[in-house]
Amino acid sequence: MNRLSEYMLPPAKSVTAETTDALFTFINNTSLILLAGITVAIIYFSWKYRRRSDDDVTPVISHNNKLEITWSVIPLILVLIVFSWGFSGYMDLRTAPDDAYEVKVIAKSWLWEFHYENGYVSVNELHVPAERPVKLVMRSDDVLHSFYVPDYRVKMDVLPNRYTSLWFQTNEPGESIIHCTEYCGRNHSNMNATVFAHSQEDFETWLETAASADDDMDPVERGEMLITRNACDTCHSADGTRLVGPTFEGLWMSEREMEDGEIVTADENYIRESILDPNARITAGYDPVMPSYQGSLSDSQIDAIIEYLKTLQ
Amino acid sequence: MAQTSAELEERLDHLQHHFVDSDQQFDSSKMGMWVFLVTEILTFGGLFAAYIVYRSWYPELYLEASTELNAFWGTVNTAVLIGSSLTVAMAIRSAQLNQIKGLIINLWITIGLAVTFMVIKYFEYAEKFEKGILPGRYYSYDGLEHEKANIFFSIYYMMTGLHGLHVIIGIGLMLWLVKKAKQKVFHSGYYTPVEITGLFWHLVDVIWIFLFPLLYLID
Amino acid sequence: MATTDQNKTKKVQVRRFKPEENPEKHYLNQEKGLWAWLTTVDHKKIGLMYLASIAFFFFIGGVLALLLRTELLTPAQTFIDADVYNQVFTLHGAIMIFFFLVPSVPAALGNFILPLQLGCKDVAFPRINLASFYIYVIGAIFTFISITTGAVDTGWTFYTPYSATTGTSVLMMTLGIFILGFSSILTGVNFITTIHKLRAPGLTWNKLPLNMWALYATSIIQVLATPVLAITVLLLAMERLLGIGIFDPNLGGDPVLYQHFFWFYSHPAVYIMIVPGFGIISEVISTFSRKIIFGYWAIALSSLAIAFIGFLVWGHHMFTAGQSSLANMVFSFLTFLVGIPTGIKIFNWLATMYKGSIDMKTPMLYAMIFLFLFTIGGFTGIMLGALAVDIHLHDTYYVVAHFHYVMMGGMVMAFLAGLHYWWPKMFGKMYNEFWAKVTAVVLFIGFNMTFLPQFVMGSQGMPRRYFNYIDQFQGFHQFSTIGSYIIGVAFLMMFAYMMHSLFKGKKAPANPWGSRALEWQVSSPAPLHNFDHTPVIIHGPYDYHQPMSEFQLGIATSHNGHHAGEPVTVEKSVTDKV
Incomplete structure (x- = not known):
């Protein structure tokens, strides 16, 4: 049965994963045993006590205190084990070591x-x-x-x-x-x-x-690399496809209509502003959803991106 | 009560087919209303929870912002509502005693007090709107230092607004009762709508009695 | 009326009322025409109108689910784009929960069966009952307006700040749900009052059918939790309309507060959905085992216990949301406590079958499917309640699978058990037993194929609400999609044999299952006012050791006083008079 849990879980690569996995396996195995018991009971009772005639008389068994206490207390003990195990594992996950x-x-x-x-x-x-x-x-x-x-x-x-x-x-x-x-x-x-x-x-x-790894790259290549690395291409395509934001294809020096009707030319300053303060001006037909890259892109990196955009005509 | 048994027999027109007798119908209606009032309390309970959470996070906000509320008119309004609770109770008493005229008069007084409450509320709101203390993102008042002052007033407007809505519903119900009373629908054997509207009105009153100190009398 | 004051029981003269086998007049043919239906205050017709409405919404929600599963056949876009996908899963969730699951058993089956099981002519407030149906319809209209004016892409949970900022039609949807809440509240108020005040003579609390206990517990949750949902969605609507800032961090509010508000309703709501299912299962298992229910009070009180503890566990939806470790500990602990009464029920049902006389008719087959699937749902719930494990599994497909095992494997299977069980009483027709069983088996296979792989995907780390996914999950997704198509086929089969039953089905006898319960002691379909006599109850509904004649008693005299639910004593000599 442990094999099932191993199959269900991804590789464990952190020091805390072991506790989580052990508890997962414990609950899985216990549940499977109990489920098997219940299933066997359902099938066995359904067969063994099937109706034989319309005049079947059934015994009057309205309750049984011993039995009922047993099946209340045993699950209670099991869930208390699971609770404390889960809680102690959780506290390990919450408490970061000081030297982290x-x-x-x-x-x-x-x-x-x-x-x-x-x-x-x-x-x-x-x-x-x-x-x-x-x-x-x-x-x-x-x-x-x-x-x-x-x-x-x-x-x-x-x-x-x-x-x-x-x-x-x-x-x-x-x-x-x-x-x-x-x-x-x-x-x-x-x-x-x-x-x-x-x-x-x-x-x-x-x-x-x-920080300096891409300094000496060719600007166009560097721009392309930055577009991928900064996930710009999640929302902006390079081939004219409309995604969340406008495509980069044909962007450079094009006349663009803004949400408020203003017409601007996509020059260096416009692109720079769009990267650092993206919601200052929104292209008509798009939502103001782009996050700012202030602080995460240097000036030379923005220059490289502009060089790359120039190539997408 | 000088009604003969024949007259009483006649006055079972209110009894619905699925009830055995008047008592069962009356008990059921009353219980239904009580259960409904529980849901009302929980609805306001949600707003009280928001109030409590923000108050525990920003106690100084409440101290500061509540000074903008006019405690004098709040007190007047409290008196008005308590008075209306009394008159609605008197209306029920009149119905029980078969005094239809008294019932109508008491209902009119209650309606009058409820309208007075709303008028005072209107002037309170208008004064705040004037200053720029508008709900939500329209808030533009700069007389308060606290950066979350808008949230205090959002809670204020939600609570008093929802309460005001209940007052208006109560006025509507009582106008309907007046109409029915004039048609001689109610008598000592059947005054369930008066009774349960009275219950509703008491709840509206009780909620205000909580709102008033929580919003107006913080310091 | 002679009252013996010593033991406060009422002595009544009774005689036996045998149900008519071929009633000429019944509730379906006594008032005719569309207008009579639309303005009826009869609880049975209102129940059927609800049934038709929820069937319609289940169909819509089901088609949306098939669209989702089809889209997930490939890791990238298959045939709809991400925006549409997000709207479809939001609508699937919102429709299934607010328009199908919540009203399904209480408002549809419950409305139909509650006065019949209590021995009264209608619910306490029939006009409010009709009003609640129309409020439901108005809520539905708002939802459709929302769909046609841009739909909603927030997920059915409407988490802020996304729901406060997204460009879709959230306002209409939240207003629709706000309105819908009143429908639910009014049903709850009606049921509580009816159960308290309108029980037949002799129907004391210890003879109340377990289905009534379950609906009673459900109504309590509906009455206590729904107002909080109402205020939550109202605040959310105001957040969008006015920007009140209570939940929106851009205006100084707190999104976690929204989650507390939302789950304070929505966790108890899960019990609004499942607890009435427990009631149906109790009825079905006892009837088809022809045996007294095991542990009557344990089952009745565990429903109330679940209803009560259910209010204290909402925080287990927020283990990763940033609430304090102490809060997480408390919520985790209470979550496990809900597991105990649920487990007790399962064991009680099994014990009822022990030494019974089991007739595996369709409702019983669904009850067995319920037992199996709901047990899986319960165990995986234990898994999710364990804090350390939940950190890994939260918001993955494991949760999706768990939820569907509880809601579809539990609730929907119980609903189908109830639908098949009471179908003869509703329409006076039998359905084809063979095809009904085949359908149940197909549904069982399809269901497990759909949702078992989702447990594996989830624990391997597949997040929920994902339009695209990494390639390693494609096999599981495709298997799951095929399973969902099988579920679709099963429901088409069900629709076919149900329609066949309606128009060409065999006439149903008054009591096809030999049940002792009160609703089976009137003709099928039921008379317009349920009982032409005032029924008198002297045995519990599961007392199969007592003769059938003692379950068909009514007050002998025509006029009688108000004595709902009072204990009665019966002079034995008149009992057998037919």
Whole structure:
């Protein structure tokens, strides 16, 4: 029966996952035994006591105190076990160790921003050191979201008006998927990200070089890479398809009508403003839903994005 | 009561087919109304819960914002409503004693007091609207420091607004009772609608008695 | 009327009233024409109008579900876009819950059966009963306005701030649900009053059918919880209309407060949906086992216990929402306590079957399916109540599967058991037993194919309300979709044999199942005013060891006083007079 639970659960990659899985397996197995008993009783009674004639006389058994107490107390004991087990596991999940490495998370519709201690910001990629507890302090920029890593068995809602936090520790370098699990609108199901666990050394190297890693790339290539990395392409296509936001194709230097009737030319300043203060001017026919990239894109990165957009004629 | 048994027999026109007798019908109606009043209390209970939550989060907000409410007119309104509770009770008494004229007069007085309450409420609202203390996102008053002052007034408007709606419904019910009383529908053997409207009116009164100190008399 | 004051029982003269087997006049043919139907205050006709309405909404909700499942055949877009998908799952949830599940047993079956089981001519307030039906219709009209003016894409939970900011027609939908709440409240008020005041002579609380206990518990929840929903959706509507800011963080409000408000109604609402199902199952199992129910008081009181504890567990929907660890602990603990009375019921039903005389007719088959599926629903509920595990499973397909096992595997199967059980009493026609059983089996297979894979997907980490999903889940999704089509086929089959029964079915006898319950002691279909006599009850509804003649008693004299629910003593000599 343990095989069933193993099949049902994703690989356990955090130090707390073991407790969760053990409890899951315990409830699963107990339930299966009880369910089997009930099912056998249903089938056996249905057959054994089937009606033989219309004049069947049945015994008057209105209650049986011993039996009733038994089947009230045994389940009560079982659920008390499950309760305390679940609660103690939960307290472990809630109490982050003091030496945890802290990353700030900002959820925006529909992307995840990760802010590191040195000021670097990554979008939809969370890099963490392995073999060390990591604490995420999270808030949302707009509606409710929820941060979920199935492999780590951790989940926490992300709220716009207060900070929430969770912690985990993984001991093996590797990748795991992050989902948003609180419904947040059109692209809810695309609001995924990846957590990369590195060894302590690799993590430090990554953190040092990440900020400058793309500095010497060709501007067009760099722009294209940034579009993907910052999840711009969730809402803006490069091939003319209409998604949540306007397509990038043919955008550069085009005349655009705004919601308030104003006509603007999509030049450098317009694009810059659209990235840093997206709701200042809204293209007619679209909703004001884009989050701001203030603080997560540098000037040189915005230049690179503009260079890339120029190529999409 | 100088009615003969023949006259009483005649006056069973109010009895619905599925009840055995008048008593059962009366008991059922009264119980139904009590259960309904429980739902009313829970409806307001939701608003009271919102009130309590915000008050425990921002006690200073309530101290500050309640000064904008006019305790004098609030007190007058409380007196008006308590008076109307008395007159509605007298109306029921009149019906029980077969005094249809007294019933109608008491109902009119109750209606008059209820209208007085609404008029005072209107002037209170108008004074606030003037200042820019409008509900929700239309709030534009800057005489209060607290950044959540708009929420206090949202709660104020929801509570007093819902209560005011109940007062209006009560006025409607009592106008209907006056009409029926003039048609000589009610008598000592049948005054259920008067009784349960009275119950409803007492509830409206009781809710106000809670709203008044909670909103107007915080300091 | 001779009253013996010592033991406060009333002595009445009774005689036996045997139901007419071929009634010429009954409630279906005594008042004719569409207008007579639309303005009827007869609880049975109102029940049937509700039945037709909820069948209509179940059909709409079901088609929406099939659209969802079809879209999920492939990981990316299959045939509708994300916006439409979000609207469809919102409507599926809102329609199934507010327009089907909540009114299904209380307002449709309950309306039909409650006065018949209590031995009275109608519910206490027949006109309010009719009004509640029209309030339901008005609520439905608002919902349709909402659908045609942009639909709703918030999920049936309407969480703020998304619901306060999205561009869809949330206002109309919340107003529709606000109006609908009154329909539910009025039904609850009506039922509570009727059960208290209109019971037949001799029908004391300890002889009340368990179905009545279940509806009583349900009505209490309806009366206590629905007003809170009403105020919640009213505040939400005001949030959109005026921006009152109580729930919207952009205006200084708190979205978690909204969740507390919402679940304070919506968790008890789950019990509004399932508890009446328990009542039906008790009736069906006792009747088809032809045996006294085991643990009458345990079943009756556990319904009330569930109703009571059900009010204290709403926070278990918010384990990951950011409430305090202490709150989570308390809510988790109370959640497990609800599990105990539920488990007790299951064991009592099994014990009732023990040494019974079991006739596996369609209603009984549905009751057995209920036992199996609802048990799974219950156990997976224990899984979700365990804090550490819920952190992993919350908002995944595991919750979706659990909810459907409880609601469809539990509630809908109980509803179908009740529908088949009381069908002869409603229409005076029998349905085809063979096809009914085949359909039940097809439905059982389809249901498990649809929802079992969702447990696996959920625990592997598939979040709910996802339009796109990662490739590893495609196999499960496709299996689930095929299962849903089988469910669709089963309901089409059911529609076919039910229609056949209505128009060409065999005439039903007054008491086809040999039940001792009161509603079976009148002719089928029931007379216009239920009983032409005042019934007198001297045995419990499950006393199969007593002769049938003692269940068909009525007051011998024509006029009688007001003595609802009072204990009576019967002079035995007149009992057997026919």
